[in-house]
Amino acid sequence: xxxxxxxxxxxxxxxxxxxxxxxxxxxxxxxxxxxxxxxxxxxxxxxxxxxxxxxxxxxxxxxxxxxxxxxxxxxxxxxxxxxxxxxxxxxxxxxxxxxxxxxxxxxxxxxxxxxxxxxxxxxxxxxxxxxxxxxxxxxxxxxxxxxxxxxxxxxxxxxxxxxxxxxxxxxxxxxxxxxxxxxxxxxxxxxxxxxxxxxxxxxxxxxxxxxxxxxxxxxxxxxxxxxxxxxxxxxxxxxxxxxxxxxxxxxxxxxxxxxxxxxxxxxxxxxxxxxxxxxxxxxxxxxxxxxxxxxxxxxxxxxxxxxxxxxxxxxxxxxxxxxxxxxxxxxxxxxxxxxxxxxxxxxxxxxxxxxxxxxxxxxxxxxxxxxxxxxxxxxxxxxxxxxxxxxxxxxxxxxxxxxxxxxxxxxxxxxxxxxxxxxxxxxxxxxxxxxxxxxxxxxxxxxxxxxxxxxxxxxxxxxxxxxxxxxxxxxxxxxxxxxxxxxxxxxxxxxxxxxxxxxxxxxxxxxxxxxxxxxxxxxxxxxxxxxxxxxxxxxxxxxxxxxxxxxxxxxxxxxxxxxxxxxxxxxxxxxxxxxxxxxxxxxxxxxxxxxxxxxxxxxxxxxxxxxxxxxxxxxxxxxxxxxxxxxxxxxxxxxxxxxxxxxxxxxxxxxxxxxxxxxxxxxxxxxxxxxxxxxxxxxxxxxxxxxxxxxxxxxxxxxxxxxxxxxxxxxxxxxxxxxxxxxxxxxxxxx
Numbered sequence: 001x002x003x004x005x006x007x008x009x010x011x012x013x014x015x016x017x018x019x020x021x022x023x024x025x026x027x028x029x030x031x032x033x034x035x036x037x038x039x040x041x042x043x044x045x046x047x048x049x050x051x052x053x054x055x056x057x058x059x060x061x062x063x064x065x066x067x068x069x070x071x072x073x074x075x076x077x078x079x080x081x082x083x084x085x086x087x088x089x090x091x092x093x094x095x096x097x098x099x100x101x102x103x104x105x106x107x108x109x110x111x112x113x114x115x116x117x118x119x120x121x122x123x124x125x126x127x128x129x130x131x132x133x134x135x136x137x138x139x140x141x142x143x144x145x146x147x148x149x150x151x152x153x154x155x156x157x158x159x160x161x162x163x164x165x166x167x168x169x170x171x172x173x174x175x176x177x178x179x180x181x182x183x184x185x186x187x188x189x190x191x192x193x194x195x196x197x198x199x200x201x202x203x204x205x206x207x208x209x210x211x212x213x214x215x216x217x218x219x220x221x222x223x224x225x226x227x228x229x230x231x232x233x234x235x236x237x238x239x240x241x242x243x244x245x246x247x248x249x250x251x252x253x254x255x256x257x258x259x260x261x262x263x264x265x266x267x268x269x270x271x272x273x274x275x276x277x278x279x280x281x282x283x284x285x286x287x288x289x290x291x292x293x294x295x296x297x298x299x300x301x302x303x304x305x306x307x308x309x310x311x312x313x314x315x316x317x318x319x320x321x322x323x324x325x326x327x328x329x330x331x332x333x334x335x336x337x338x339x340x341x342x343x344x345x346x347x348x349x350x351x352x353x354x355x356x357x358x359x360x361x362x363x364x365x366x367x368x369x370x371x372x373x374x375x376x377x378x379x380x381x382x383x384x385x386x387x388x389x390x391x392x393x394x395x396x397x398x399x400x401x402x403x404x405x406x407x408x409x410x411x412x413x414x415x416x417x418x419x420x421x422x423x424x425x426x427x428x429x430x431x432x433x434x435x436x437x438x439x440x441x442x443x444x445x446x447x448x449x450x451x452x453x454x455x456x457x458x459x460x461x462x463x464x465x466x467x468x469x470x471x472x473x474x475x476x477x478x479x480x481x482x483x484x485x486x487x488x489x490x491x492x493x494x495x496x497x498x499x500x501x502x503x504x505x506x507x508x509x510x511x512x513x514x515x516x517x518x519x520x521x522x523x524x525x526x527x528x529x530x531x532x533x534x535x536x537x538x539x540x541x542x543x544x545x546x547x548x549x550x551x552x553x554x555x556x557x558x559x560x561x562x563x564x565x566x567x568x569x570x571x572x573x574x575x576x577x578x579x580x581x582x583x584x585x586x587x588x589x590x591x592x593x594x595x596x597x598x599x600x601x602x603x604x605x606x607x608x609x610x611x612x613x614x615x616x617x618x619x620x621x622x623x624x625x626x627x628x629x630x631x632x633x634x635x636x637x638x639x640x641x642x643x644x645x646x647x648x649x650x651x652x653x654x655x656x657x658x659x660x661x662x663x664x665x666x667x668x669x670x671x672x673x674x675x676x677x678x679x680x681x682x683x684x685x686x687x688x689x690x691x692x693x694x695x696x697x698x699x700x701x702x703x704x705x706x707x708x709x710x711x712x713x714x715x716x717x718x719x720x721x722x723x724x725x726x727x728x729x730x731x732x733x734x735x
Contacts, residue, residue, distance in 0.1 A: 044060075045058040045063075045124075046522065046526055050458050050522055051416075051458060053408075053417075053418050053449040053463065054128060054449050054463070054516075055130055055518055055532065056129070057079055057081075057126075057127040057129075058125070058126055058127075059075060059079065059124060060124045061124065063075075064120075064122060064125075065732075066638075070160045070162070070171060070728055071115050071117075071119070072114050072117045072119055072122065072144065073087065073114055074694060075125065076089045076125070076127075076142070077650065077674075078605070078636060078650050079127055080575070080605075080607035081129060081607065081609060083095075083609075083629075083632060083654075084652075085627060087113060088101070089101070089142055092140065092536070093571075093573065093609060093611040093627075093628040093629060093632065094571065094627075094628060095626075097473070097474060098138045098139040098471060099139045099140060100136065100137035100138075100141045100142070101141075101142050102144065103144050103250070104143075104145055104248060105143060105307075107368070109289065109311055109313055109342070109344065114144075116228060116230070117144070117230075118173055118230065120173045120190070121173070121190065121230065121232050122144060122145065122146060122147065123146060125142065125143070125144050126141075126142070126143040127141075128140050128141040128143065130465055130514065131445075131447055131465075131469035132420075132447065133420030133422050134404065136424070136470065138470075138471045138510070138536070146234065147175070147188060147234065148186060149177055149184030149186045149235070150179075150184075152179075153178040154175075154177050154178070155174075155175070155735050156173075156174070156733070156734045157174055157687075157731075157732070157735075158174075158730065158731070158732050159171070160728055160729065160730035160731070161729055162726055162728035162729070163726070163727050164195065164724055164726040165195065166196065166224075167225065169194045170193055171191065171193070172191050172192075173190040174189055174190075175187060175188035182239070183237055183238075184237075184238075185233065185236070186234045188230075188232055188233070189230070189231050190230040190231075191228075191229055192230070193227040194225070194226050194227075194228075195226075196224045197221070197223040197724075198221075198222055198721055198724065199220070199221050199721070199722045200218075200219075200222070200719060200721050201217075201218070201720045202217070202720075203216070203217050203267075204218070204498070204715070204716070204717045205715060205717070206269075206497070206714070206715040207713070208712070208713055212269065212270070214269030215266070215268040216266055216269075216272065217267055218262060218265075218487075219263050220263075221260060221261050221262075222259070223258065223260065224257075224258045226254055226255055226256035226257065227254060228252065228253060229252070229253050230250075230252045231251045231252075232249065232251070233248075233249050234246065235247045242299075243296050243297075244295045245295075246293040246295070247290070247291070247292055247293075248291045248293075249289070250289040250291075252285075253284070254285055255285075256281075257280075257281075257282050258280070258281045258283075259278075259281070260279050261276075261277070261278045272488075272492070273491070273492060274324065274325055274331045274332060274489060275325055277321060277322065277323040277332075278321065279321035280319065280321075281317060281318065281320075282317065282318060283317030284315070284316050285313070285314070286314050287311070288311065290309065290311075291308070292307065292309075293305065293307045294306045300353075300354065301353075302351070302352060302354065303351070303352045304350070305350040306349045307347070307349070308346070309346045309347075311342075311343070311344040312341075312343050312344075313342040314341050314342075315339070316337075316340075318336070319335075319337075320335050320336075321334045321486075323489070332380070333380070333382070334378065335378070336376065336377065336378045337376070338374070338375070338376045339375050340373070342370065342371065342373075343370070344368065345368070345369055346367065346368040347366075347367050347368075348366040348367065348402075350363075358410050359407070359408065359409050360407075361405070361406070363403075363405040364404055365402060365403045365404075366401070367400070367402075368399070369398070369400075370397060370398045371395070371396070372394075372396045372397070372475055373394070374394045374481075375392070375393045376389060376390055376481075378390045385553075387552050389482050389483075389553060390553055394432035394479055394481055395430070395431040395432060396428065396431070396475050397428065398475050398478075399425075399427045399428070400424070400425070400426050401426075402422065404422040404423070405420065406418060406419070406420035407420070413453065413458070414452060414454075414458075415451070416449075416451040416452075417449070417451075418449040419446075419448050422445040422447060423442070423443070424470055425440070425441070425442045426440070426509060427439060427440035428475065432480075432481065433481075434480065439505070439506070441472075443468075443470050445467070447465070447466075447467045448465065448466045449463070449464075459521060460519075460521045462517075462518070463516065463518040464518075465515070465516035466514070466516075467516075468511065468512070468513050469514065470509050470511050470512070471510040471542075472509045473507045473509065473542060476503065477503050477504065477507055478504065478507060480502060481503065482500055482552070483500060484500045484551075484553055484554065490555065490556075491555060493556050494558055494559050496559045496710045496715055497706075498717070499558075499559040499560055500558050500559065500561070501561050502561070503562070503563070504564060507563055507564070508565050510539065510541060511540060512537065512538045512539070513536070513539075514534065514535060514536045515534065516533070517532065517533045518530060519531050525581040525583065527579055527580045527581050529579075530576070530577045530578075531575070531576050531577075532574070532576075533572070533573070533574055533575075534572065535571070536570070538569045538571070538625075539568050540567075541566045541615065542566070543563065543564060543615070543626070544561045544562065544563050544661070545562060545563075545564045545566075545662060546665065547559070547562070548560075548711060559710075566617055567615070567616055567617035569614065569615045570616075571612070571613040571625055571628065572613070573610055573611040573612065574609070574610045575607070575608070575610075576607065576608045577606070578605070578606045578607070579603065579604065579605045581601055581604075582601050582602045582604075584600035584602075584641075600642055601640060602639045603639075605634070605635070605638075605650075606636070607634040608634075610630070610631045611632075612630070618660050619663070620660035622659055622660045624657075624659050624660075629669075631655060634651070635650070636648065636651065642682075644682025644688050645680065645681045645682060647677075647678065647680070648677065648678050649675065649677040650676045652674040652675075653672070653674075654671065655671050656671040664708050664710055665705070665706070665710075666706050668703060670701060670703065672701065673697055673699055674694075674697070674699075675693075675696045675697050676692070676693065676694050676696065677692065677696055678693070687731055687734070688731070688732045688733070689729075690728075690731075690732075691729050692728045693726065694728070695723060695724065695725050696725050697725075698722075698723035698724055698725040699723045700721070700723055701721040701722075701723060702718070702719070702720050703718075704718045704719070
């Protein structure tokens, strides 16, 4: 029913314009230079995709302005081949670190939230579908490039107000850019608030080795409130005819206030110690990142780039929770605090040298070091705890070094070949209970890309790639500290369905071998038709395993989930994309002149991804890679009646599926259908207005998990989360 309603809305958006639509602007009101510039940028992005030897999608400033999104995740949700899982994008249906997210070409910092990055601060987004010599990436790379200094003086004001749950939320963004002689600058500042909440219903069943069964029903409500500030200035200096120097600062800070209540009703078996509980927490997070880049262009056509980045982040938080048993008896009172400080520096360079008319050599290096210091404190019933990871400082550091060399050969306008060798060295060290751990790994990763144009204009191309790539585990997976599940008090043994978590310092990087094949045909106006196939073999697959352990942070044994290198996995898929634009002038009865500037008309979009994966060490037809659905469908339509007047809708549908996580553990996720819609209009002399809804259908999210014969322990859990729609009104003006 929801899917039918969504399809009906898509059709309604694309209906032909009626008589009451805004009249097209008179020719005198249109600046020819402006339309040429806009069209030129659109052509550049289309041409960049067409001539790239690797699958590439570029979302430029025009596309970002056209939809007026307030979250970069809403922008990426419309891109073919990109899935949004929670607050992170994924390519090839693969999450968990397989999709690399970069900020200005550098790895995004730990704790960075894309949902809090305003599209107004972004110059362009590059979606690279597959590993490359420069960036690596098992599934691909999403590179977010922040705004640059404009060519002409411009001041922009963006305001939005939204409601999702609990309370209204909003943002205000002001930016000013200009050029003074050889100096260009862009000064954006954004203030934002957020408010969200959810209601979760859960039923847990367990049967232990002694034959004692338990069934518990839990109702939980959570509320998350917060506010933040983002400042991302950029300076560009032109140092003579061939040298430029760029500086970019990224400073983001926010505060959060969260609260929740939980009530547990025992339906069978022994009652839990705590029947009702409540928590309150607050936290602060701050990130400062400074990047320098120097670019030199030689007379011979060679290009040298040197870059340096420094970064520091700090996260602190405090929380209090109380629990009550039967007759309101106080069972537990917790006060906890945490502090996590991160430091990072990176340095790199790129050199590109033409070697004759058809060949180019390029190479580069990257060096990076990250350090993390953390401490968590707990006061339980008035007594400070100092066991294991509580009250004891933890420290970790990772080092990464990359060197690559690449040869590009274009013997004719129709053929392009790129061969490269990428060397990676990765190491880490952790310090804290149970001791100091050090590991180091190195790998040579070859990459080959081939492009063949089937026509002289390059509108129909074939691409093929063969690559070896590597995924190093995040530092959070390496620290051997425990994080106890709050569902069960420390004094009770939890179940395999609600395990504690801990890192594994013995983790080794995953290595993937991949093949990519793609056919693509482009059409005037940004239309495209493409089909692609990919195949991955992952060695040293990282997967979580659950076991009963003696935990230093609890007086009783607890079930603990740890990441391990499980074995080998295979993943393959087919991806289809179709985008077609119908200018208004092509429709019978269209007003004369409408569509001549390339504005009015309807754009249809659709994408279908089919995925298959298999983990060799698990004998089950549903032994797929974690979180990868069997297929995903995207349908979209946008209609522009005139400059600044339009409407659009996007439907995303993912079927429910099961994942055999291990030999004895199974997960299931329900079908998800998301519908986003918007309408915008321009008020002459004032600005542009936009109304939008995200997740309009707000479907209920259901999931299940089950374990069987875990050392004689059987357990299952069914969870239901209410869906929430977000309504947004926004306004943009430039002067």
